[in-house]
Amino acid sequence: MRLLVTGGAGFIGSNYVHERVARHPDDRIVVLDAFTYAGCRESLRDVDDHIRIVEGDIGDTELVSSLLDEERIEVIVNFAAESHNSLAIIDPERFFRTNVLGTVGLLEAARRHDGLVRFHHVSTCEVYGDLELDEERAFTEDDPYRPRTPYNASKAGADHAVRAYHLTYGVPITITNCANNYGPYQFPEKVIPLFVTRALRDAPLPMYASKENRREWIHVRDHAAAIDRVLEAGTVGETYHVGTGVERSIEQIATSVLDLLGKPRSLIEVVPDRPSHDRRYVLDSTKLRTSLGWEPTVAFDEGLASTVAWYVEHPEWWEPLLGRAPVVEGEAWRR
DSSP: EEEEEEEETSHHHHHHHHHHHHHHHEEEEEEEEOOTTTGGGGGGGGGGGGGGEEEEOTHHHHHHHHHHHHHOOOEEOOOOOOOHHHHHHHOHHHHHIIIIHHHHHHHHHHHHHHHHHHHEEEEEEEGOOOTTTTOOOOOTTSOOOOOSSSSHHHHHHHHHHHHHHHHOOOOOOOEEEOOESSSOOOTSHHHHHHHHHHHTTOOOOEEEETOOOOEEEEHHHHHHHHHHHHHHHHOOOOOOOOOOOEEEHHHHHHHHHHHHTOOGGGGEEEEEEOOOOOOOOOOHHHHHHHHHOOOOOOOOHHHHHHHHHHHOHHHHHGGGGGGGGGGTTTTTTTT
């Protein structure tokens, strides 16, 4: 198969490329990435000999069109997105430019290209809004979109554009909405690598005041396998939820990381909440499990331990990234 993987130097995208190369060594994989602050070439170093890397913006329709034609691309997997909620509150326009207009530019190139068999778009649980902490339900694929933050709204806008291009122009799309991912190669602004890299330096772990807010967690390797299953057997035009049902609060994550590293819990520092901090997300992934036979394979406690160990063992990867983060958690909301 000949694939264009956008955002392939980011966290989920780079892990997907690693997994795809391992499972399908005969594939032709072209990575398109804008290499913003969170894009890292080092994340692809181990598979560099097996892929082509192109620096560019998904919104550059002419560039994308030329790549699709030159490489005779059959499948696009779109991971490219600005994804940090805190940064979205400070600079929302950047998120709508990349996540909505960028996706539209990519779709424009896709609809002009002969030979495309799938445009797979990677979305998030956050487009649905949030749930009460004690609510006994999960989001289904039929739930309405009620995004509460600029990031969530920008991803919702992208999803709507993808569906519109399918219905209007016949672009052969599928969409997956995923739970919170964790694993190696995640930029250290996100909560798990943030906590790990700060604890390793004996620095405070900034925990929002709403410390009981919960997220559903999935190992990035399981997410990659789910996407491949959708590419193999998913129905064009359909949306599939990718989740585990495993929830942890921010406080549970912090204490687990500290315990795994043998660090004192006194490193936890409660900081002011960011605006519109969603309480809880959890997805009903029954459709993916029953219709396509996918199941998660990485138990959360084992996955978290292996993730923490990866950061312990790879300071050469994350230390150079520490100065890139545009938001200092806990500082932006003090004023």
